[in-house]
Amino acid sequence: MRNAALPVWLQQVYSLLFLLLPWTVDLEFGSWNLSIPAEPLLALAGIGMAYVLFRQKIPHLSALAWISVAWIGWMAVAALCSTMPLVSGKYWIVEAGHWWVFFGGLLCWPQLWPRVFRLFAWSMLGVIVYTLGHHAFHDFRANQAMLAPQPFFPDHTMYSAVLVMLLFLITQKTPVTGQWLLRGACLLALLPAASRGAWLSLLIAGIVGLALYWRLRWQWWLLAGAMAFVGILFWQGPVTQALAGDVSTRERLNRYSCAWRMAADRPLAGFGPGVFQFKFFAYQRPEEMTRISRTAPIEKRGPGNYGRGGGAHSEYLQALAELGWPGLAIWLLLAGGSAAAAAGRYRRTGSPEYLLLAMALLSFFCTGWSTTSCTTRASLP
Numbered sequence: 001m002r003n004a005a006l007p008v009w010l011q012q013v014y015s016l017l018f019l020l021l022p023w024t025v026d027l028e029f030g031s032w033n034l035s036i037p038a039e040p041l042l043a044l045a046g047i048g049m050a051y052v053l054f055r056q057k058i059p060h061l062s063a064l065a066w067i068s069v070a071w072i073g074w075m076a077v078a079a080l081c082s083t084m085p086l087v088s089g090k091y092w093i094v095e096a097g098h099w100w101v102f103f104g105g106l107l108c109w110p111q112l113w114p115r116v117f118r119l120f121a122w123s124m125l126g127v128i129v130y131t132l133g134h135h136a137f138h139d140f141r142a143n144q145a146m147l148a149p150q151p152f153f154p155d156h157t158m159y160s161a162v163l164v165m166l167l168f169l170i171t172q173k174t175p176v177t178g179q180w181l182l183r184g185a186c187l188l189a190l191l192p193a194a195s196r197g198a199w200l201s202l203l204i205a206g207i208v209g210l211a212l213y214w215r216l217r218w219q220w221w222l223l224a225g226a227m228a229f230v231g232i233l234f235w236q237g238p239v240t241q242a243l244a245g246d247v248s249t250r251e252r253l254n255r256y257s258c259a260w261r262m263a264a265d266r267p268l269a270g271f272g273p274g275v276f277q278f279k280f281f282a283y284q285r286p287e288e289m290t291r292i293s294r295t296a297p298i299e300k301r302g303p304g305n306y307g308r309g310g311g312a313h314s315e316y317l318q319a320l321a322e323l324g325w326p327g328l329a330i331w332l333l334l335a336g337g338s339a340a341a342a343a344g345r346y347r348r349t350g351s352p353e354y355l356l357l358a359m360a361l362l363s364f365f366c367t368g369w370s371t372t373s374c375t376t377r378a379s380l381p
Contacts, residue, residue, distance in 0.1 A: 006109045010048040014105065017041040018116040022127045025151045032090075039094075045101045053108070064337050065107060071330045072099050075273050078323045082272020083279060091274030114173050121166055121174070121182055127152055128189045131159065135192055145194035160198030161367040163190050168205065168360035171353050201366035209359040212343055251290045252313040258283040259317035263324065270324040276312050280321070315368035335365040 006014075017038065024038040034040075061069070075092055082088035106113050127149070135148035145156045153159040163186045170182050190198060258280040262271055271279050278297050312318035320328040342358035345351070 006112060007048075007052060010045065010052065011112065013041060013045045013048060014112060014116050015119055017045055017101075018120040019123050021120060022124045023152055026154075039097075042097055042101050045105065046097055049100065049105055049108075064334075064341055067330065067334050067337055068099065068103055071327075071334055072096055074323060074327050074330055078269045078327060079273050081269040082275060083266075084272055084275045087274050087278065088272035095273065114171070117169060118174060121170060122178075124162065124166060125182060125185055128163075128185050132189060132192070140192045142194045145192060148193075156193045157195050157197060157367070160190060160193045160195035161201070161364060163193070164198050164202050164205070164363045164367065165360045167202070168209075168356045168363065171356065197367045197369070198363075201363040204366050205359040205363040208362055209355060212346060212355055212358065215347075247290050247292055250288075251292055254284060254288045254290060254293060255280065255312045256314060256317055257285070257288055259312045259314070259321040262321040266324060268324045268326070270320070270322045270327060273322050276318050276321050280312070335361075335368075339365065 020037050020041065024035045026033050026035050072095070075095060079085065079088035079092045106116075130152070131149045135144060138144035138148075149156060149159040153162075167183055167186045170179050174182070190202070259276070261283040262276070262280065281295055281297075284293060284295075312321060316328060316331065319331045323331075339358055339361040342354050342361055346354035346358060
């Protein structure tokens with residue numbers, strides 16, 4: 001959907017928001033946390049958007065936009081039915097703000113996207129340099145990869161997911177030298193980041209992107225799926241045995257099991273947005289727990305508990321546990337619909353920018369299977 005031109009002052013707010021977004025840090029104020037400078041700028045942009053759109057005719061919404069409205073709407077319903085209403089209410093406010101400013105704003109004014117994204121990409125280059133330097137002080141040890149992007153990213157998984165998306169979203173509108181510099185920096189930063197989910201999502205997005213580029217027919221997709229299934233069956237034993245001693249993998253399986261049990265207890269509206277990290281403890285089983293498992297919420301983050309506590313280690317299973325089966329269904333529609341819409345635009349127009357967008361979205365949703373963003377919006381009341 002398109003709308004009238006965005007006022008210059010609001011364009012400047014958006015530009016500043018995207019420029020400073022990678023450098024955001026969390027500050028604690030009692031039981032509330034505030035992300036500085038992102039959230040004040042987010043609030044300013046959201047209020048400005050509401051003022052501008054209130055004075056204009058509401059634009060036509062696409063099917064994908066309506067799915068996103070359903071996502072925010074169902075999250076509000078789940079928050080009202082939450083087992084921890086204050087936590088879910090705080091979570092929903094921030095989630096709705098992100099949806100309004102980022103999804104709604106850039107959907108209303110798509111011409112704003114190329115400029116603000118370039119600001120974000122070049123700003124991320126500074127964070128990459130900082131992270132590599134921080135990690136170098138620890139001799140690039142794998143066990144320090146999680147701490148390296150802090151305080152600007154809570155862990156290496158979210159940082160790596162952004163790097164993979166950047167690889168695909170850097171478009172031809174950026175000068176060639178800049179494209180190679182940014183992509184080279186992202187690839188260099190991904191190597192020591194030690195995020196298997198990001199590496200796998202990059203591989204999957206690359207394979208699907210090549211298939212779209214070559215315009216392979218459905219028979220080839222079916223053959224690839226069959227080969228992947230056979231490969232999983234063949235390597236299942238060795239891979240399972242290799243991962244059995246990996247405490248990170250076993251803790252993920254522990255959280256996955258908890259999410260399924262929670263969904264069985266509250267299948268319709270779930271436990272409420274943002275409350276998984278406070279409610280999953282009772283659903284753990286001793287034989288599935290690991291040395292990094294938690295039995296109580298983490299009230300204050302520190303070097304001794306990074307990588308512990310938190311979410312379900314899967315955006316999909318966390319949506320299931322917190323929002324029930326309807327919430328998971330809407331999330332899957334939103335994820336699949338976004339990537340499919342970009343791929344469809346590429347098939348119709350042949351524009352490489354739509355192909356790269358489809359690959360970026362696919363990489364994000366693939367990474368979401370094995371990681372969860374657990375932010376201050378779900379802090380204790």
